[in-house]
Amino acid sequence: MILNALSITMIFIGALSVLLTIGGGVSSFILYRKWRRPSTPEEKTSLEDRSYLVLLIMVIVLVIRLINWPLFYVTLQSFISDIEGAMCIFGVTQVKVSLTRFLEFLKPITFFLIGGWFILHILDRATKTSPLMGRKLLVLSFISLLVLMDAIGDILLMIGIVPESLVSCCTTITDISNRPTRTTPLSIFGPEYARPLRGLFFITHLALIGMIGLALKSRIFRRPVLGLLFLFSLLNALLFLLSQIEVFAPAMMHLPFHHCLYCLWQYVPDSIAMYLFFILGTFSVGWGFTTDLFGKIGEASSLLPNYVGKIYWAAFFFLSASFILLVIHLLLD
């Protein structure tokens, strides 16, 4: 185990999350079941009081988990000097490959669900009758399971990464000629795949921003439209990842043959802001859809268009920000 301020923080918030999530998650599910049953006004009041307490505890846990995602990478970055052969975060991920990969996959999903849940929570709080309480509790109990896995995973990883572990770093894996991020566009566009891939990403990204702008202007917030935009944003995210690895990251790093995104964050730190904007923009499109999916009930229905509009404004803002940062970099380089 590598002991530093960050790893101790990770273990501490991991343990705290486990404790609070077990209690909060189980209570959420019990309250959800009780919420569905008909009850007297007194029982209803008691149920509401208990729900607010559980929600308060879980809000604290979820905020911690939102911070946990970037903290996870900052902690891995802090381990680089203690792992022999690690030159960037990639090297650290090679110490416990399966667990790290699982956590890297789980964290964005958890982040997305927590963000979506918070929007539902805010929407519900804006109403007088709390029509979303039942759904909120149900989603919360599901999120609790993911948070629990994530927190336990964090603790196990922090304990499992042993100092002086010997690993090989990104060069031996991300730069091999048969990497899937190269072979996939190669099979579609041929050997000169970089230019079409770059063009395709620009087209999809600008199209996504344009469609969001159009939806905002004409206020088309129907579920099929929101769903299609969400799917399109996922496709755009896939292209973003592919074009970043194959085209943009090597250009931004001034290392034409190197394709490691962790190295990009290390050598060009402000690219982290670009990624952050992109993630928030893509997730905002998804949150627009999930808010419509879960929030269309009772009193909340009338507030929904206004909220979806705000979420879409955020998506428009973040995706544009990410795009501008990328363009500035390409122009400067």
Next chain:
Amino acid sequence: MPINKRQIILLIIFVIISLVLGCQGERKPIESRCDYDGVKIEPLYAVYFTLQDGAEKKFCSIACASMSFPALKKQMREVRVVDEPSGNKIDASQALFVESEVVTLPHVKNRIHVFAKKEDALKHIQKFKGNWVENPFFL
């Protein structure tokens, strides 16, 4: 939703922040940085390419240089490697290359060692279960 003044101001602030961040991101060149993966170069294991136009490329290891070599081969004028026992730069065509169980740089798992003298190379082969390998920078 109509665009109001507040949102326009926010957008302008954002553009300014983006520009500042973007400019800050313009990476300053680091002298001892590998031209393949950007890591700090340990001079004893470095490889130097001199291109036809006089430009020089430097790499942290034989592994990184080998991966860059095919793309730069046509423009190559000279390849220099470092003799491990003495630390002197020598022409790759005159160097002896040995692969052994000793890893010079763990991050690229480089096991290829460079020697100027045959006796040094033989000593290394015997001591570390090595074997001869061809010059990876054959022009």
